[in-house]
Amino acid sequence: MAIRPAEQLIHKAAWLYYAHGLRQDEVASQLNISRASVAMYLRKARETGIVNISTSTQLFTDDVMARKVEDAFGLDAVWIAPENAYLADPSTDIAVLAASVFLELVKKGDRIGVAWGRTVYTIADIMSFADLQDVTVVQLCGNLGAPYSYRPDQCTMEIARRLNAKGLNFYAPLVLSTEELAKSLRAEPVIRDQLAGIAECDLALYSVGAVDADSHLVKCGALSPAEMEGLRSQGAAGVIAGQIIDARGEVLDCSYNRRVISAELASLRAIGKRLMVVQEDTKFEPLLSAIAGGLCTHLVIGAHMAGRLLQYAEAATKKAS
Amino acid sequence: MAIRPAEQLIHKAAWLYYAHGLRQDEVASQLNISRASVAMYLRKARETGIVNISTSTQLFTDDVMARKVEDAFGLDAVWIAPENAYLADPSTDIAVLAASVFLELVKKGDRIGVAWGRTVYTIADIMSFADLQDVTVVQLCGNLGAPYSYRPDQCTMEIARRLNAKGLNFYAPLVLSTEELAKSLRAEPVIRDQLAGIAECDLALYSVGAVDADSHLVKCGALSPAEMEGLRSQGAAGVIAGQIIDARGEVLDCSYNRRVISAELASLRAIGKRLMVVQEDTKFEPLLSAIAGGLCTHLVIGAHMAGRLLQYAEAATKKAS
DNA sequence: GTGCAAATTTGACTTTTGTCGAGAGCCGTG
DNA sequence: CACGGCTCTCGACAAAAGTCAAATTTGCAC
Numbered sequence: 001m002a003i004r005p006a007e008q009l010i011h012k013a014a015w016l017y018y019a020h021g022l023r024q025d026e027v028a029s030q031l032n033i034s035r036a037s038v039a040m041y042l043r044k045a046r047e048t049g050i051v052n053i054s055t056s057t058q059l060f061t062d063d064v065m066a067r068k069v070e071d072a073f074g075l076d077a078v079w080i081a082p083e084n085a086y087l088a089d090p091s092t093d094i095a096v097l098a099a100s101v102f103l104e105l106v107k108k109g110d111r112i113g114v115a116w117g118r119t120v121y122t123i124a125d126i127m128s129f130a131d132l133q134d135v136t137v138v139q140l141c142g143n144l145g146a147p148y149s150y151r152p153d154q155c156t157m158e159i160a161r162r163l164n165a166k167g168l169n170f171y172a173p174l175v176l177s178t179e180e181l182a183k184s185l186r187a188e189p190v191i192r193d194q195l196a197g198i199a200e201c202d203l204a205l206y207s208v209g210a211v212d213a214d215s216h217l218v219k220c221g222a223l224s225p226a227e228m229e230g231l232r233s234q235g236a237a238g239v240i241a242g243q244i245i246d247a248r249g250e251v252l253d254c255s256y257n258r259r260v261i262s263a264e265l266a267s268l269r270a271i272g273k274r275l276m277v278v279q280e281d282t283k284f285e286p287l288l289s290a291i292a293g294g295l296c297t298h299l300v301i302g303a304h305m306a307g308r309l310l311q312y313a314e315a316a317t318k319k320a321s
Numbered sequence: 322m323a324i325r326p327a328e329q330l331i332h333k334a335a336w337l338y339y340a341h342g343l344r345q346d347e348v349a350s351q352l353n354i355s356r357a358s359v360a361m362y363l364r365k366a367r368e369t370g371i372v373n374i375s376t377s378t379q380l381f382t383d384d385v386m387a388r389k390v391e392d393a394f395g396l397d398a399v400w401i402a403p404e405n406a407y408l409a410d411p412s413t414d415i416a417v418l419a420a421s422v423f424l425e426l427v428k429k430g431d432r433i434g435v436a437w438g439r440t441v442y443t444i445a446d447i448m449s450f451a452d453l454q455d456v457t458v459v460q461l462c463g464n465l466g467a468p469y470s471y472r473p474d475q476c477t478m479e480i481a482r483r484l485n486a487k488g489l490n491f492y493a494p495l496v497l498s499t500e501e502l503a504k505s506l507r508a509e510p511v512i513r514d515q516l517a518g519i520a521e522c523d524l525a526l527y528s529v530g531a532v533d534a535d536s537h538l539v540k541c542g543a544l545s546p547a548e549m550e551g552l553r554s555q556g557a558a559g560v561i562a563g564q565i566i567d568a569r570g571e572v573l574d575c576s577y578n579r580r581v582i583s584a585e586l587a588s589l590r591a592i593g594k595r596l597m598v599v600q601e602d603t604k605f606e607p608l609l610s611a612i613a614g615g616l617c618t619h620l621v622i623g624a625h626m627a628g629r630l631l632q633y634a635e636a637a638t639k640k641a642s
Numbered sequence: 643g644t645g646c647a648a649a650t651t652t653g654a655c656t657t658t659t660g661t662c663g664a665g666a667g668c669c670g671t672g
Numbered sequence: 673c674a675c676g677g678c679t680c681t682c683g684a685c686a687a688a689a690g691t692c693a694a695a696t697t698t699g700c701a702c
Contacts, residue, residue, distance in 0.1 A: 011380045018376045019417050024689065034652050039690060045376075052375045055339045055366075056452050059332045096340050131377050345659065355682045360660060 007048075013038050014045035049131035049164050057100050065306050069299070072313035076273070076297040083303040091279045092126070095119070098277040098300040099127040105203055105273055105298065106163065108133050113198055113263065113271060114156050115140040115206035115241040117216060119279050121150030123205070124158040135165035138197060140206065141242040141262035142174035144220045152242075159205075170194055172261045174242045175222045179258045186261060199267040204274045208286040208295075209239030217242070223256060231256065238286030240295055241268070247285075249293010269294050276300070284308055334359050335366035370452035370485055378421050386627050390620070393634035397594070397618040404624040412600045413447070416440070419598040419621040420448040426524055426594055426619065427484070429454050434519055434584065434592060435477050436461040436527035436562040438537060440600050442471030444526070445479040456486035459518060461527065462563040462583035463495035465541045473563075480526075491515055493582045495563045496543045500579045507582060519584045520591040528598050529607040529616075530560030538563070544577065552577065559607030561616055562589070568606075570614010590615055597621070605629055 009031065016027045017038070024042070028035040045051045060066065060079040069078045079101050081094045102123065106112065114120060114137055137160040143152050153169045160167030172191050176182045185191055209215050211232045213225040217239060223231070231254060237247040242262045244252045251257050251265055268274065276296035278287050281304055288309075290296050301309070330352065337348045338359070345363070349356040366372045381387065381400040390399045400422050402414045423444065427433065435441060435458055458481040464473050474490045481488030493512050497503045506512055530536050532553045534546040538560060544552070552575060558568040563583045565573045572578050572586055589595065597617035599608050602625055609630075611617050622630075 008380070011377075014376050015380075018374055019421055020413075023687090035689085036653075036691085037651055040651085043690085050377045050379070052373070052377070053339055054373045054375075055335050056332075056371045056373070058371075058452065059329070059336075092341070100340055131379065344657090356659085357661080357682055357684095358680080361681085364660085 009033075010041045010045050010048070011050055013041040014051050017042055018045075018051050047129050049129040049162075052130055053128065054103060055100055057097060057104055060097060060101075065303070065310065069301075069306055069309055069313075072310060073291050075291070075299055078298070078306075079300045080306045081300070081302050091122075094277065094279045094300060094302050095122040095126055098123045098275075101298070101300055102203075102205055102275060103127065103130060105275060106130075106132060106135065107202070109135065110202040111136045111138065111197070111200055112159075112165075113138050113140045113201040113204040113206075113268070114159055115204070115263075116144075116150065116152035116155045117207045117209060118150055119207035119277050120155045120205060121158070122279075123277060124155055124162065127159065127162050130163050132163045132165055135160075135163050136168055137163065137165050138168040138194065138201065139170040140198060140204065140268070142170055142172040142260070144174045144216075144222060144242075168194065168197075170261070174260060174262065175256065176259050176261070179255065182259045182261060191261065195263065195267070198263045199270040201271045202273065204268060204271045205277070206241060206275075207277050207279070208283055208290045210280070210283050210286050211236040211238060211244070212282075215239060227256070237289035238283075240265070240290060245289055245293060245295075247289050247292065249289045249291070249295055265293065265295065273298055278302075278305060281305055281308075288312070330354075331362045331366050331369070332371055334362040335372050338363055339366075339372050368450050370450040370483075373451055374449065375424060376421060378418065378425055381418060381422075386624070386631065390622075390627055390630055390634075393631060394612050396612070396620055398620070399627075400619075400621045401627045402621070402623050412443075415598065415600045415621060415623050416443040416447055419444050419596075422619070422621055423524075423526055423596060424448065424451060426596060427451075427453060427456065428523070430456065431523040432457045432459065432518070432521055433480075433486075434459050434461045434522040434525040434527075434589070435480055436525070436584075437465075437471065437473035437476045438528050438530060439471055440528035440598050441476045441526060442479070443600075444598065445476055445483065448480065448483050451484050453484045453486055456484050457489055458484065458486050459489040459515070459522065460491040461519060461525065461589070463491055463493040463581070465495045465537075465543060465563075489515065489518075491582070495581060495583065496577065497580050497582070500576065503580045503582060512582065516582075516584065516588070520588040522592045524594045524596065525589060525592045526596050526598070527562060528600070529604055529611045531601070531604050531607050532557045532559060532565070533603075536560060548577070558610040559604075561586070561611060566610055566614060566616075568610050568613065570610045570612070570616055586614065586616065594619055599623075599626060602626055602629075609633070 012031060013027050016022045016030060017024065024038045025035045028038045057079055060081065061077055063080050066078040066080045079097055081097045112135065137156050139152050139156040141152055156169055157167045172185055176185065211228060213228060215228060217223045218225055218228050231244055234252065234254060235246045236244045236252050238245050243257055243260055244254060246252045274296050275298040276290060277300045333352060334348050337343045337351055338345065345359045346356045349359045378400055381402065382398055384401050387399040387401045400418055402418045433456065458477050460473055460477040462473055477490055478488045493506055532549060534549060536549060538544045539546055539549050552565055555573065555575060556567045557565045557573050559566050564578055564581055565575065567573045595617050596619040597611060598621045
């Protein structure tokens, strides 16, 4: 990337202000520009990730509850957003925490898989900017053409933009009308390569969807409410990257799943750090399934959900003994 | 580390302010404290590394000159502080840059070797705070009892403090009066372990000293000006972690070196990232020696020094062809 | 060269933040 | 239980940073 003169100025201003600790007016006189310009440059510096301001998420993992959840479910790390203790809007709280955790987990040169959903998009939307080098963000599942603001490709691109990373989109629909077509499309070199590349990721970011009429799969028209209900009776327990999973966290054997273009669960499991973020309390069963299926090593949830998880784990232990 | 209630408050304030982007007065009303307290908590958050503000050092490596130096001397990365373009005090500029580079190179769980000198202490002094986990800072050489403000152990401890890391000091003098004593001391388990641990470091931070009467070795009384002059005529070209090196970057064969308790050069070379910082222009020859001896993979210097290095490299190439 | 649109820069104003001394609360000691 | 020393907190003021519309410069097509 060539260094444009404007960028040079932004960098100089940021350097003098943040690294040397000069005041804005001092920076202004150093660079022979007005202080107002300095203020503007500094904003740009923050927005481009030249300057990074990050808050430690330590305290959210240090939580006793977080430790217990880790132990009970064998997870690598758990962060718990203390509900209603902080903000009026609790779901934002989880997203903000998730974004920080995400940025803490990303390393230079990483390959990152990103799925789709309201949760993921919310995270992308509030995530602060960073200047990671050689980071690639890959889309984990096909696109949904629906006029939704948080389409899979948008989630991917927005996160890539925030990280100053390369975004690798998936130019295929999430779900096709026949199994044959899906099979042929998966065999296409472009698609095949993309799918194969998923297992090479270092970090995945996704949420889990519920199997009900509120699901995005229904809202975007991929499935009708009736079909969804049918799948549920067949054992559908959650939605991961556009695919239906059962209670064990395995792909449900159904026509819909065979028509989907998305990351194989085996590929997802091959990713070292699988960060799952769950905002809604209604996603308790889906989350349990995802954990059961080993689809999550790092977890960000709210205090209430954590409570339910622990309660469940305790009950299971008692029954076992 | 148990979480003290005060720390909890600091963390909450920092979280609301930096992660959620609330204003100080909003944070204050959320936490039911005065805005003045919030301001104070935020300062503490910055000072303890709960909040991290870092500026990308990208532009200093992107420099064409930096690339040329990298290529000419086979270094992994070079950062060049543009002299007098930025600040009144050019040496501060180098130290600020070095501190940023250092923080960029440190990773969680790292073991870091730190040597000693005015340069290193300056860096420690202006380095911003961070909250690295499981980081250990080890002292690379014995202590100098002299009443200097930048003793080896102080450099180590200060950096450890800033990083919230564990500091491992070296409880031995840098130089002893007889070779026998030095040898016995090196064989002591405590010392031996410390010396052995140096090769396990992931990152080293040091500068190189000049062989003249201004050297700290002279100022601290480890060597007399006359002795120093004598060493110079024996081929002394620089000082690394209290040891005298020759122009090839090898330990000079002399009594002084045999009386020193410090990291073996072989151990230093075993460290993956060796960050060398040179402020003074007078340290041209010492720097060349250090580079020749493979004691430096990452380099932070000023523009003037960079120019001299390139000039030298060019001349060497011409002579060779 | 000229004219026009877009981007950049600035001064003046408002809002937000930093600081400091005074006062309140706390704790061990005599 | 009164005392001094200590830390923590707050209100009020001063300093610094953010914002916006107007002015200026820049880039570009004609």
